[in-house]
Each structure stands twice: as structure tokens, then as C-alpha cells.
Amino acid sequence: MIKFTNVNKWFGDHQVLKDITLEISRGEVVVICGPSGAGKSTLIRTINKLEPIDQGEIIVDGFNLMDPKTDLTALRAEIGMVFQHFNLYPHRTALKNIMLAPQKVRGLSKKKATERSLELLKKVGLAHKSDAYPIQLSGGEQQRVAIARSLAMEPRIMLFDEPTSALDPELINEVLDVMTSLAREGMTMIVITHEMGFARSVANRIIFMDNGEILEIGGTLDMFTKPKHQRTREFMSKVLHIPVANNNHEDKPEEGG
Amino acid sequence: MDFLIEQFGNWKFYLIGAYPKGPLGGLSINIAIALLCMIISFFIGAIFGMGRLSCRRYISYPCIIYIEFVRATPALLLVFWFFLFIPSVLGTNISLFWSSVIALSIYSTAYQAEIVRGGILAVPRGQMEAALSSGMTRFQAARTVILPQAFRMMLPSFVSFFISLFKETSVIYIIGVIDLTQAGVIISQRQPDRMFASYLCMAIGFFVVCFSMSRVAKTLEKKVGILDLSSYRPTVCRTDLSLYPRGRGKSAA
Amino acid sequence: MITGIKVTVLIAVVTSVMSLLLGTLIAVMRKSRITPLRALGGLYVETFRNIPGLLWLLFFYFVFPEILPSGLGEKLNAYIYFPIVASIIALTFDNASYVSDIIRSGLLAVPPGQREAAISTGLSRIQQYRYVLLPQTFRKILPPLGTRMIHNFKNSSLCMAITAPELTWATQQIESLTFRGLEATTLATAFYIVVSLSIGGVIIILEKYLKIDIESITHMETG
Ligand SMILES: Nc1ncnc2c1ncn2[C@@H]1O[C@H](COP(=O)(O)OP(=O)(O)O)[C@@H](O)[C@H]1O
Numbered sequence A: 001m002i003k004f005t006n007v008n009k010w011f012g013d014h015q016v017l018k019d020i021t022l023e024i025s026r027g028e029v030v031v032i033c034g035p036s037g038a039g040k041s042t043l044i045r046t047i048n049k050l051e052p053i054d055q056g057e058i059i060v061d062g063f064n065l066m067d068p069k070t071d072l073t074a075l076r077a078e079i080g081m082v083f084q085h086f087n088l089y090p091h092r093t094a095l096k097n098i099m100l101a102p103q104k105v106r107g108l109s110k111k112k113a114t115e116r117s118l119e120l121l122k123k124v125g126l127a128h129k130s131d132a133y134p135i136q137l138s139g140g141e142q143q144r145v146a147i148a149r150s151l152a153m154e155p156r157i158m159l160f161d162e163p164t165s166a167l168d169p170e171l172i173n174e175v176l177d178v179m180t181s182l183a184r185e186g187m188t189m190i191v192i193t194h195e196m197g198f199a200r201s202v203a204n205r206i207i208f209m210d211n212g213e214i215l216e217i218g219g220t221l222d223m224f225t226k227p228k229h230q231r232t233r234e235f236m237s238k239v240l241h242i243p244v245a246n247n248n249h250e251d252k253p254e255e256g257g
Numbered sequence B: 001m002d003f004l005i006e007q008f009g010n011w012k013f014y015l016i017g018a019y020p021k022g023p024l025g026g027l028s029i030n031i032a033i034a035l036l037c038m039i040i041s042f043f044i045g046a047i048f049g050m051g052r053l054s055c056r057r058y059i060s061y062p063c064i065i066y067i068e069f070v071r072a073t074p075a076l077l078l079v080f081w082f083f084l085f086i087p088s089v090l091g092t093n094i095s096l097f098w099s100s101v102i103a104l105s106i107y108s109t110a111y112q113a114e115i116v117r118g119g120i121l122a123v124p125r126g127q128m129e130a131a132l133s134s135g136m137t138r139f140q141a142a143r144t145v146i147l148p149q150a151f152r153m154m155l156p157s158f159v160s161f162f163i164s165l166f167k168e169t170s171v172i173y174i175i176g177v178i179d180l181t182q183a184g185v186i187i188s189q190r191q192p193d194r195m196f197a198s199y200l201c202m203a204i205g206f207f208v209v210c211f212s213m214s215r216v217a218k219t220l221e222k223k224v225g226i227l228d229l230s231s232y233r234p235t236v237c238r239t240d241l242s243l244y245p246r247g248r249g250k251s252a253a
Numbered sequence C: 001m002i003t004g005i006k007v008t009v010l011i012a013v014v015t016s017v018m019s020l021l022l023g024t025l026i027a028v029m030r031k032s033r034i035t036p037l038r039a040l041g042g043l044y045v046e047t048f049r050n051i052p053g054l055l056w057l058l059f060f061y062f063v064f065p066e067i068l069p070s071g072l073g074e075k076l077n078a079y080i081y082f083p084i085v086a087s088i089i090a091l092t093f094d095n096a097s098y099v100s101d102i103i104r105s106g107l108l109a110v111p112p113g114q115r116e117a118a119i120s121t122g123l124s125r126i127q128q129y130r131y132v133l134l135p136q137t138f139r140k141i142l143p144p145l146g147t148r149m150i151h152n153f154k155n156s157s158l159c160m161a162i163t164a165p166e167l168t169w170a171t172q173q174i175e176s177l178t179f180r181g182l183e184a185t186t187l188a189t190a191f192y193i194v195v196s197l198s199i200g201g202v203i204i205i206l207e208k209y210l211k212i213d214i215e216s217i218t219h220m221e222t223g
């Protein structure tokens, strides 16, 4: 479904993506983690071409991103994206935030769009907040509206860039719950997060990035219990708040804040 | 092209009018009036600007009324007032030049007052608190802590205001001062077939001054930031932290 | 006098609306990816901002008919409403340059995430501006925009220089015909002050009203 081949990208002299080769299949849930500045955001932003790349090839759902003839708008309509800071439109109510793209891009009638948006709001548990402006919503609610907004385009792929790291701890779960149910429905998802509890329960694979490179890719359990690289091990023990021993089975990790 | 070069032969008239044989004119009179007004209105404007910040209504209200009324009046009308009516009421004769200067000073005082007010408001409250708690008197605090910071922040606004005042000085053409506009119009009437060229010369004159000043303003803005009066919403007038000594100040909205 | 007020209001309203449209267009042009469009927008703003409005008035009234093909220019000069038309054109162009700068700074103040969110839901560039960026911008720039419109209204007085029969021109006409200029000028000044202050008032009310949906509610407790 998504295929990176030898992708390189620079910001000036600084190489932020180093020879990324990666394949993600339909229905897969992939969690990306790694220290800040590793290039995680840049990586997923290349998928809907919010960031262009300098070398290599990316093919997403049959669209070749390097081909200048590719219809980017059509591609982006297929890919939902959820941001760390929600980026809801402050001048529109929750409902109208969700309705905008279906109406304008898909050309749905107002009635149809309203119907679908209300349905999605119900799905994220916010049917009663449809007329609230973003500023009247808590962070968790805003993020759930943002997820509904992406879902309104019926995307085939959802990208999440640290969707919970701007939230107060007690609001994180309401967002993760929505994401979990989305994963259960079979959505292809790429999630940057350090919520390892979430990764454990829904991810098929975990990617560890550092310094623009994919250092390690592995099944969830493997990454928790027997990471190959020292860097991965260090990082895991930090986010899991417990030491991750070399090859020992540690079976009680819970996520920290 | 040659008709343009021919126009440049008149450069002296564009720049200084008939001077030294006649009165000073052309571009230099625009600059002179703008500068003079800037200086006069800086001091008066500072008084009105600080007055508007006063917690005492008998000080702040007159200042507000002056500032808002003048800002609501076209500069041209102010010029007419001082050109046509005030002299006849006072029974004196003021030269064109001075009536323009007075009218435009009145005009720019209102704007400068707002700049001064913005500058003072932009200094964080904590600065006054810190200065007072380090044992300074209010006057010392104002002079050594608040006003220097405020002035820095006002600088770019002063320069931008100078540009708009400079452009505004072109209205004195209407009462007959031989400024750059008038000079150009006189020349263009002398040679109607060269009209375009003489307008181009006027435009160049204004453009050069405004453009270079706007670069100055931009550089200053980068250095000290821009005042944003609209983001400031006073809630309670804190006499104890304002620039003025504690008095019978009432809290105003 | 009454005609003067009518003409002043006509000029002010028409130029305000047209300069708002033109200014928006220029502001968006200046953010375009296409370099010639950007350069053209920049050139426009620099040209009009650095030359006084009065000069543009004189230019459109005196010079413009001259540089047209001869027959057309004479027709324009004979057209009795030409002063008003020239005033409207000149003031629109002049004001639009300021308006576009205000809008541009407003656009720059919209967080980049808004744009990214709009892009990633598949909105086209025009849709991004129309539904996401510009509405937020206008709410932000209302105060400076209001000030600009007051300026534009006051600038309509300059049109007397090209004999557009607006309010200030009327007062001078009264002065020279009847010597009752003092009364007329007093009335005119009062009119300018009342209208300017009312525009200011309307802007403040409008701002409060629009803020309700976005900003002032920050203080409300939410659940
Ligand atoms: N627009 C940009 N211009 C220049 N450098 C950037 C830009 N965006 C990101 N970077 C740099 O690229 C690196 C990777 O950034 P990012 O992908 O945001 O990392 P992460 O999301 O893993 O924290 C960082 O070093 C960052 O400073």
C-alpha cells in the first residue's frame, strides 16, 4: 500500500531522511518511535507530500509521488492526517470543521455532509458537541474532532503525528480509544507515538528511528523484549520506564506519561 | 526617453522650487514640513499620549477626545481650517507655510500620541514592579526603565508615521503651497505635451523618500518588533503601577 | 452640501469595497508560488504605497486621458462624471495597496498547521484560501482594516483637487460663492468626525461579535 524506496531528504545541509526503504501493507498498523528530531514527522509528512523528497521513490496506493503528473489533491483526499496540535479551524464549529472537505472536495450535498459528519461525531463520542467551536472543547475533544474530520473523507490511510503528546495525561485515553477502534476496523494506520501501551495492543510493527535512519523494524513483542540495537534498548527503557534487558522476557511494561 | 531627460533639466525646481530667487519649494518643502511637524508633534503627542493613560478622567478624557476627533478629521480639512478661518478669527495673518505646519502638527500630534501610548503599554507591567521594588522612585523608574524601553519600541512606528505624514504633506498643494506636487503641476501646465514626464518626476521624488524610509522602518522593526495596540485590552486602571503617582485615581474601564 | 455628502459617501463606499477585493487578490498573489505573480504583487504595493494618493488622483484625472488614444481621452474629459470615476479608480488603487499589506500580515499570522490541515483533507489552493485561511485572517485584521477604511473615507476629501463634487469641494464652493464657508466647513468637519467615529464603533462591535466564536471563549470553563 505504501512503498518507500531509498528515500533521501535534506533540509539544507542537514540530512533528515537517510536511505529509507519501507513497505507497509493494507490494514497494517505501524507505530514509529524515536527521539525528537529523528525525522519521524518528516517521514510521515512525505506520504501525503506535505514535504517533498529529494531522492528515491514513494508509491502510495498506486500514486507515484515523484511523478509530477500525480493529482496531489486526489491523493491527499485518500490520506487522513491528524496533527499534534489538532489544527482545527477555529472559526468553524466542530460539525463545520468536519463538513468542509466532504462538501468542497467530494461535492457532497449539505444534507449528506451533515448526516455523515454527525455520524462521525457520534463515533468519536462527541455528538453533543457538534455546535461547539474548537476553543470550547478540551484538548482530547479537539483531537477527536480532528480525527473525525480526517475520517470524513473516507481515507484509506490515516497518519497520526504525535496525536496525544499535546494532551493532559487524563485526556490521552479518550483519543487512544478512538484510534484503537479505528485500527480494529482494519484501517491502515501510521502512528508516531510514545504511548507504548497503545503500540502493544494494536500495532503490528514498530519502527524505531534515530538521526534520519530507520534503525530497527520489528514485531511489537520483539521490539519490547529483545531489541537488537543498543540505542533502541535505551530508548525503550526510557519510554517504558523500566529497564529493557538484553534478551530477557519482560512482560509487564505499561506506558508512562 | 529624451522627453524624460529634458524633464530632469528642471530638477532644481522639483527639488527646491524657485529658491534662492523665490521661496523655498518643491520636494524640500515637503520634507521640511514633515520634519518640523514630526518634531513639534512628538513633544505635544507625548503629553497627550501619556495623558490618555492617566487614571484621572479629567486628564484622560480630554486627551481621548482630542486624539479621536483629530484622527477622525481629514488632514485637508484641518489645513483649510488653519488656512481660511483661524487667521480671520484671530485677526492675524499667517503665511501659507506656517498655517500648513500648524495644521499638520495638530494632525500628527494625535497619531504620535497613540504611538507613545502604544510604546508605554508595550512595556510589561513587571518592569515597573521590578523597578519600584528595587527602591526606585516612580519618576526614576519611568525615566530609567519604562521610557527608554518604550521609546525603543516606538521607533519603527515613528518612522512609518513619518512616511505617511510626508505623503500627507502633499495636501498643501491644494491651498497653493509650491511643494513637489505643485511644482510638478506648474511644469506640466507649461508643457502640456510633457505631462506624463513631469508626473513621473513627481512620483520619483515621493517614491525615493518613502521607499528609503520604509526600508529604515523595516530594519528597525526587525530589531525591536512592532507595536500592536489592538492586542492590548486594559481592564482595570492600576494607579499603583501606572506612570503617575498614586492619587485620587479612580479605576476606569 | 447634501450632494457633496452623497458623493463623498458614494466614493467612500465604492472604493472601500473595490479596494477590499483588489487588496485580497494582491495579497494572495504575493503568496503565490508563481514568481512573476509574486513580483507583480510586490511591485504594485511598492508603487502605490510610496506615492501619495493625491498624486494618483491628479494622475488619473489629468494624465490618463492624455496618454489614451486622442479621441478616447477627449470623450473622457467631456464626460461629466469623469472626476468621480477618476477619484474612485485612484482611491481604490491607493487603498488596495494598504489593504493588501494588512491582509498579507494577517495571512502570515495564521498558523501553518491550518494550511497543512486543509491540504491534507484535499482542499485545493483556492478552497484553502476561501474556507480556511481568509476567514481567519479577516477576523484577525478587523481593527487595522477598520482604521484603513476610516483613512480611505477621509481621503475622499482629496478628490476635491480634481473637482469631484464631494463634501470638501462643496464647502469650498460655498466659501467662494457665498462667503459662508465657515458654517459649511464646520458642518463638514462634524460630518467627517461623526462618520469616522461611527465606522470605528461599528468595527469594535463587529470585532466583539466575531470574537465570540473564536477567542473570548478561552476564558470559559470547558468540559
Ligand atoms: N522545515 C524545516 N526546515 C529545516 N529543518 C527542519 C524542518 N523541519 C524539520 N527540520 C529538521 O529535521 C529534523 C527532523 O525533524 P522532525 O521530522 O520534525 O523530527 P521528529 O518528528 O522525529 O521530532 C530535525 O532536526 C529538524 O530540526
Ligand SMILES: [Mg+2]
Pocket: A040, A041, A042, A161, A162
Ligand atoms: Mg515530530
